[in-house]
Amino acid sequence: MTSAQIAVTALGAVAIVWVLWYFLYSRGNAVASTPTAGGVQEVRVTVKGGYTPDTIVVRAGQPVRLQFYRDETADCSERVVFEEFGIDQQLPPFQTTTVEFTPEKPGEYPFRCGMSMLKGLLVVEPAGERRAAPSPHKFHGVAA
Ligand SMILES: [Cu+2]
Known part of the structure; x- marks a missing residue:
């Protein structure tokens, strides 16, 4: 290989590592809920210096059951707050605490x-729709 080819290959490798890092680490980890037989969208969240997963994807209009396992005694994670749902729940250490609500409106x-x-993020998708990538055409739409 010429030195130019080596440089291009090295740059490509750096770009791949950066993309992996960006999606795997800097953006945290996202998990979609698994509906139970009763139609409840259940997700287990480990609380230890943060929330794992820190992004939870659910559907609107169906009950959500989040099970927070607080794997530490640090004061910081003593409570979990979902302001929009009026939830301010205490999480006893080394126990699983269930938080239940039904998000009616899609949103974040x-x-x-x-x-x-x-910090964490609950992503509520419209009922009955699959998670879709943002449309590349959204800026080309005809104004209403
Ligand atoms: Cu805190």
Whole structure:
């Protein structure tokens, strides 16, 4: 290989590593809920210096059951707050605490610890739709 080819290959490798890092680490981890037989969308979240997963994808109009397992005693994660749903729940250490509600409207609803240091995001998708990538054509639409 010429030095130019080596440089291009190296740049490509750096780009791949960066993309992997960006999606796997900097953006946290997303999990879609698994509906139970009763139609409840259940997700287990581990609380330890953050929320794992920190992005939870559910459908609108169906009950959501989040099971927070707090795997630490750090004061920071003592409470979990979903402001839009009026939830401010205490999480005892080394226990699983269930938080249940039904999101009626699609949207993105942040959740956090009592001090807003730990952050997570609940993504509520329209009922009955699969998660779709943002349309590349959205800027080309005809104005209403
Ligand atoms: Cu905190």
